[in-house]
Amino acid sequence: xxxxxxxxxxxxxxxxxxxxxxxxxxxxxxxxxxxxxxxxxxxxxxxxxxxxxxxxxxxxxxxxxxxxxxxxxxxxxxxxxxxxxxxxxxxxxxxxxxxxxxxxxxxxxxxxxxxxxxxxxxxxxxxxxxxxxxxxxxxxxxxxxxxxxxxxxxxxxxxxxxxxxxxxxxxxxxxxxxxxxxxxxxxxxxxxxxxxxxxxxxxxxxxxxxxxxxxxxxxxxxxxxxxxxxxxxxxxxxxxxxxxxxxxxxxxxxxxxxxxxxxxxxxxxxxxxxxxxxxxxxxxxxxxxxxxxxxxxxxxxxxxxxxxxxxxxxxxxxxxxxxxxxxxxxxxxxxxxxxxxxxxxxxxxxxxxxxxxxxxxxxxxxxxxxxx
Numbered sequence: 001x002x003x004x005x006x007x008x009x010x011x012x013x014x015x016x017x018x019x020x021x022x023x024x025x026x027x028x029x030x031x032x033x034x035x036x037x038x039x040x041x042x043x044x045x046x047x048x049x050x051x052x053x054x055x056x057x058x059x060x061x062x063x064x065x066x067x068x069x070x071x072x073x074x075x076x077x078x079x080x081x082x083x084x085x086x087x088x089x090x091x092x093x094x095x096x097x098x099x100x101x102x103x104x105x106x107x108x109x110x111x112x113x114x115x116x117x118x119x120x121x122x123x124x125x126x127x128x129x130x131x132x133x134x135x136x137x138x139x140x141x142x143x144x145x146x147x148x149x150x151x152x153x154x155x156x157x158x159x160x161x162x163x164x165x166x167x168x169x170x171x172x173x174x175x176x177x178x179x180x181x182x183x184x185x186x187x188x189x190x191x192x193x194x195x196x197x198x199x200x201x202x203x204x205x206x207x208x209x210x211x212x213x214x215x216x217x218x219x220x221x222x223x224x225x226x227x228x229x230x231x232x233x234x235x236x237x238x239x240x241x242x243x244x245x246x247x248x249x250x251x252x253x254x255x256x257x258x259x260x261x262x263x264x265x266x267x268x269x270x271x272x273x274x275x276x277x278x279x280x281x282x283x284x285x286x287x288x289x290x291x292x293x294x295x296x297x298x299x300x301x302x303x304x305x306x307x308x309x310x311x312x313x314x315x316x317x318x319x320x321x322x323x324x325x326x327x328x329x330x331x332x333x334x335x336x337x338x339x340x341x342x343x344x345x346x347x348x349x350x351x352x353x354x355x356x357x358x359x360x361x362x363x364x365x366x367x368x369x370x371x372x
Contacts, residue, residue: 010038013053016107017098017117020044026053030126035246039120050120051098055113056106061246064114066159068105071245072097073158074220078149092121093241124231124240130264135232136284137291140260142230142239143222144295147253150220151299158220158249165223165247166255168204168314171321172197178328186328190343193324196350203317206310207254215303221251225259253296253304254311260288261312262319266352273344275351280312282362289370297371305371309363313356320349 010026021042029052030037036055041048056064075094082090098117100107107115130136164170179187179194187194210216222229222242229244263270265284268277289308293300326333327342334342356363 006038010040010053013107013109013115014040014042014051014117016100016109016115017051017053018101019049019051019098019117021049024048050122052118052120054116054118056116056246058112058114061161063159063161064106067161067246068097068116070158070161070248071095072105073153073155074150074245074248077153078146081149089240091119092124095119095121095241095243095245121231121241121243123234125234126228126231126243128228130227130284133283133287135227135237136264136287138232138237138239139227139230139264140257140288140291141295142242143225143256143260144292146222146242147219147256148296148299153220160249161247162249165249166251166315166318167208168318168321169208171318171325172201172204175321175325175328178325182328184328184330186343190324190327190346193343193346193350197317197321197324200317200353203314207252207307207314210303210307211252216252216254216307217301217304218250219253220248221253221256223247223249223251223255223259225256226263253300254307255315257288257292257308258311258313258315260292261285261356262315262349262352264288265312266355268348270348271341271345272348275347278348278351278355280352280355280359280363282359282366285312285363286366286370289366293371305367308367308371309360312363313353313360316349316352316356320346320353323349 006028007026011023014023019042021044024041024043026038026040028037029039035057038053040051040053042051056067058064061067075097078094079090079096082093087093096119097105098119099105105116109115127135130139175197207216222245224244224247229242230239231241231243232238233240265280265288266278267281272278323334323342323346327340327346331342336342
């Protein structure tokens with residue numbers, strides 16, 4: 001709900017950026033758990049122009065300047081390629097960062113809050129659940145296309161906004177440390193889950209070993225490839241723009257694809273307690289592979305292609321490990337809304353891993369058929 005306090009705050013924030021027009025109104029948008037986001041309308045010569053004013057959570061991202069440097073470099077490069085290709089919709093296919101009055105990428109107010117501003121992308125919206133196989137193809141294709149446009153990003157290596165974000169060995173070792181300390185006396189109840197994870201320890205080093213061997217290349221990746229980080233055009237139903245770029249940084253494309261598989265292939269919510277509802281839907285996996293391959297085949301190497309099926313299992317295992325670790329440590333990272341919420345989430349992800357293990361041959365067959 002819009003409040004006068006919200007509007008006063010956004011009006012003050014807007015004055016710090018190079019926005020055009022007279023402030024009219026502001027209202028919250030989105031369902032993000034990290035940043036607060038507002039749309040703001042301005043009257044510019046009788047025409048309404050809309051911008052997005054958004055906070056940057058400096059507790060999650062301790063160096064907002066580096067976050068914004070990454071975003072500015074990535075969006076500027078992507079836009080230049082779209083313009084060069086004479087794409088008529090180039091302005092809607094990437095975020096546009098609006099600088100402050102003194103040409104900075106963010107504004108820090110007296111309350112210690114970091115703010116940034118984008119041009120609002122109109123005639124498009126995001127969705128929290130996948131409505132169809134075609135939509136899955138669209139989302140996967142959007143992320144593959146995003147990676148493809150950044151393969152040749154010039155200049156220095158991007159900043160790591162969250163170091164070791166997808167470091168599976170580190171996540172596993174943190175779990176073992178939490179088990180040993182057992183600060184909340186919860187390890188006994190989760191003993192079977194802990195043993196189950198330990199039986200799959202070999203999985204955590206697979207991609208890391210390939211990186212260390214120099215055969216799995218480092219790319220520029222999104223690192224948060226949920227459905228609702230892709231905007232879908234209202235008219236065409238096609239993916240138009242990848243958003244939420246705070247975690248764009250060096251990584252492996254397999255982490256991006258794997259997280260798509262993790263979040264898109266199960267019909268159950270991430271915290272569903274009835275794990276019989278959790279399953280990896282092979283037709284959804286097929287749609288993701290199809291969409292992703294069509295937009296990424298120009299740059300993917302054989303090692304990346306050959307581990308597409310494995311990546312989903314690894315990401316589900318890794319996020320399950322993170323949920324279980326947080327449960328053992330007293331629910332200090334992920335927000336919880338009921339007792340054992342993180343344990344439920346962990347078991348949900350572990351069931352998804354089991355489902356992928358049961359369908360491993362079918363998943364590899366899909367990749368072999370689609371990726372030619």
